Amino acid sequence: MDKVFKIGNREFVLDQDKAEAAYQAKRVINGYKSMAFNLLPLKYQWAYDLYRTMKANHWEPEDIQMQKDIEQWRSNDITQNERWIIMMGIGYFSAAEGIVGDNIQHVVRELVTAPELKLVLGRHAHEENIHADSLLYMISSLGINPHECEALFEQIPSIVKKNEFVTRTSHSLRRDLDLTTVENQRLLAKNCFVFGQCMEGTQFYGLFGMILSLARQQKFVGIGQMFQYTLRDESNHIEVFRNLFMDLIEENPDIWTPEFRQELVDTMREAVALEKEFIRDCLPVATVGLSSEEFEQYIDFVADKRLDGCGLPLLNPGVKNPLPWLAEQQDIKRETNFFEGRVTEYQKASSLLLGSDDDL
Numbered sequence: 360m361d362k363v364f365k366i367g368n369r370e371f372v373l374d375q376d377k378a379e380a381a382y383q384a385k386r387v388i389n390g391y392k393s394m395a396f397n398l399l400p401l402k403y404q405w406a407y408d409l410y411r412t413m414k415a416n417h418w419e420p421e422d423i424q425m426q427k428d429i430e431q432w433r434s435n436d437i438t439q440n441e442r443w444i445i446m447m448g449i450g451y452f453s454a455a456e457g458i459v460g461d462n463i464q465h466v467v468r469e470l471v472t473a474p475e476l477k478l479v480l481g482r483h484a485h486e487e488n489i490h491a492d493s494l495l496y497m498i499s500s501l502g503i504n505p506h507e508c509e510a511l512f513e514q515i516p517s518i519v520k521k522n523e524f525v526t527r528t529s530h531s532l533r534r535d536l537d538l539t540t541v542e543n544q545r546l547l548a549k550n551c552f553v554f555g556q557c558m559e560g561t562q563f564y565g566l567f568g569m570i571l572s573l574a575r576q577q578k579f580v581g582i583g584q585m586f587q588y589t590l591r592d593e594s595n596h597i598e599v600f601r602n603l604f605m606d607l608i609e610e611n612p613d614i615w616t617p618e619f620r621q622e623l624v625d626t627m628r629e630a631v632a633l634e635k636e637f638i639r640d641c642l643p644v645a646t647v648g649l650s651s652e653e654f655e656q657y658i659d660f661v662a663d664k665r666l667d668g669c670g671l672p673l674l675n676p677g678v679k680n681p682l683p684w685l686a687e688q689q690d691i692k693r694e695t696n697f698f699e700g701r702v703t704e705y706q707k708a709s710s711l712l713l714g715s716d717d718d719l
């Protein structure tokens with residue numbers, strides 16, 4: 360018997376028995392493995408939807424004008440502290456984007472079995488490439504010595520510690536991990552939590568806040584625009600890994616013991632402590648409009664949002680967001696003069712071909 364499947368405004372007629380068998384065989388892990396990218400019928404609709412959203416947000420570093428930033432970088436209008444924040448931003452993210460991309464390509468995308476999960480993870484990895492490329496664009500525009508940036512992530516103890524915190528859960532999990540044991544399933548779940556919620560979800564937000572705060576004062580607006588685009592991408596990455604984590608646990612409920620939940624909360628506590636140390640390194644003295652106390656509280660607020668999203672208990676219940684303007688920045692579409700042209704262009708092109716995301 361035939362059955363019509365709809366994805367957006369595209370229709371597919373599939374044999375019902377075959378479609379149901381294919382659907383049943385799809386699992387986050389230990390499912391049917393095929394060399395063909397057999398997306399139909401979709402089981403993880405969220406993965407396909409996020410793939411479409413991410414594609415519509417496509418941007419390229421060269422879309423952004425750097426002339427004003429270059430003039431400011433060379434001028435005396437900028438303090439040493441402000442310059443230091445930019446250096447820390449470029450230094451930390453140059454390493455971090457690569458670590459995230461490596462973990463997706465060599466750990467998570469290798470271990471999941473459903474094709475639509477591989478689809479969205481492929482896009483995720485590509486966005487990390489765009490972010491890494493945007494940092495090269497900043498380095499070359501400002502004339503920064505690349506070795507100076509490299510030295511930052513090798514020598515600043517708070518950056519070294521943040522990087523060690525995440526690579527500890529990725530280096531041991533390479534492609535041949537046996538996922539039939541619950542211990543290893545737990546390692547993968549923890550990896551998804553560490554990368555999606557602790558790193559991209561929490562430890563990226565100190566610098567996002569500081570750099571966007573500078574841009575708000577008209578300092579380094581080109582770099583600010585790139586970080587705003589990056590922040591929008593990261594919001595989707597956090598959702599990719601949160602959904603992956605939730606579905607992995609739903610399909611493998613033995614993972615979810617009280618001890619494991621406690622381990623995750625403790626891991627987030629460690630992530631928050633490392634991020635606060637890093638924030639204090641970025642803001643050694645008070646800088647106009649930037650107080651390390653406010654950014655530290657912001658991290659507490661963000662971390663609890665991530666824990667809540669994963670159904671875990673909070674570290675600081677009731678903590679307020681001390682930087683409400685930053686929350687508004689996350690929805691880039693509301694920004695009127697913010698490089699609308701190019702984004703709209705990509706969105707238009709995709710909706711002409713495939714129908715808008717609203718149809719999905």
Ligand code: FE
Nearest residue numbers: 456486487490
């Ligand atoms: Fe990124």
Ligand code: MN
Nearest residue numbers: 459559593596
């Ligand atoms: Mn990311």
